Amino acid sequence: MDRNKVVCRCFNVTAGAIEDAVKSGAKTFEAVQAKTSCSTGCGCCKPDVIELINQLTK
Numbered sequence: 001m002d003r004n005k006v007v008c009r010c011f012n013v014t015a016g017a018i019e020d021a022v023k024s025g026a027k028t029f030e031a032v033q034a035k036t037s038c039s040t041g042c043g044c045c046k047p048d049v050i051e052l053i054n055q056l057t058k
């Protein structure tokens with residue numbers, strides 16, 4: 001995984017930031033949203049964020 005890849009452009013949230021959020025206990029899309037603000041803007045990154053969370057939690 002490229003930790004520097006920006007997943008959410010609206011809030012400049014990287015894959016690494018999402019990984020850290022999941023590792024620190026945010027196991028759902030809503031929890032990751034609350035922790036990183038990702039996907040709280042236009043929402044177009046939602047499928048990518050969910051996909052990433054699924055990968056990280058399986």
Ligand code: FES
Pocket residue numbers: 007008009010011038039040041042043044045046
């Ligand atoms: S790109 Fe994530 S909310 Fe817009």
